[in-house]
Amino acid sequence: MEFEQSHQWHFQLEPFAGESFSHFLGRYCAVNCITPNALAQHITAGTVAVGRWRKLRYTPSPSERQLQRLAEITGASQAALKALLPQEPMQIGTLRLCAACYGDEPYHRSHWQYKATQYCERHGLTLLARCPCCKCPFPIPAEWAAGICLRCGIAFADMADFQKQIIGK
Ligand SMILES: [Zn+2]
Ligand SMILES: [Zn+2]
Known part of the structure; x- marks a missing residue:
């Protein structure tokens, strides 16, 4: 019943619409102050597998059993978690x-x-492929908790000025 105890002190988390599985895992670890390895233990997955999911590499994808454990600790439904996979x-x-x-x-x-x-259809803007200020590649989504470029510190939201309008959108 060790798991039942751990269930109580974990902050629960709902996935956002269209959120990547990697980002959701990172958000869960951040709010609960746990490492990816601790998360792997909680959901009885290998640390290598969790490491791959954090990098958006979903082969092999999480098993039904692992998704069930993740649903138990996060409070999200298994279907909602599955919808985070590409x-x-x-x-x-x-x-x-x-x-x-x-x-x-x-x-x-x-x-x-x-x-x-090809671009953001919602805003009619090009997507950024690296930090427009220091040209540093973006970190993996699991490490986006701070919402800033980890090298130069510019906030992701402030990078919108550097996106180009798609003509005719
Ligand atoms: Zn957009
Ligand atoms: Zn930067």
Whole structure:
């Protein structure tokens, strides 16, 4: 019943619409002040597997049992957690950001990484592929808790000025 005890002191968390699984895991670790390895133990997953999910590498994807454990500790439904996994082929080499979307709601969206996504359809803006100030690549979404470029400190939301308008949008 050790698990029942741990259940009580964990802050619970609802996923945001379209949030990436990586970002959700990072948010859960941040609010509960736990390491990714501790999270791996809680959901009986390997630390290597959790490390891969944090990098948006979902092969192998979380098992039903692991999603069930994650649902138990986060309070989110298993279906909501499954919806955080990508629905389309992704490009994961370069992390992308619509800073205008981030200013609206501060989290990493899965669809920014979809191969088919060329720009933000909501704002009609190009996506950023690195920090526009220092050119540093964005950290993995699991490490976006601070919402800033970890090298130069500019806030993600303030990067919207550097996005270009898509003509005709
Ligand atoms: Zn946007
Ligand atoms: Zn920077």
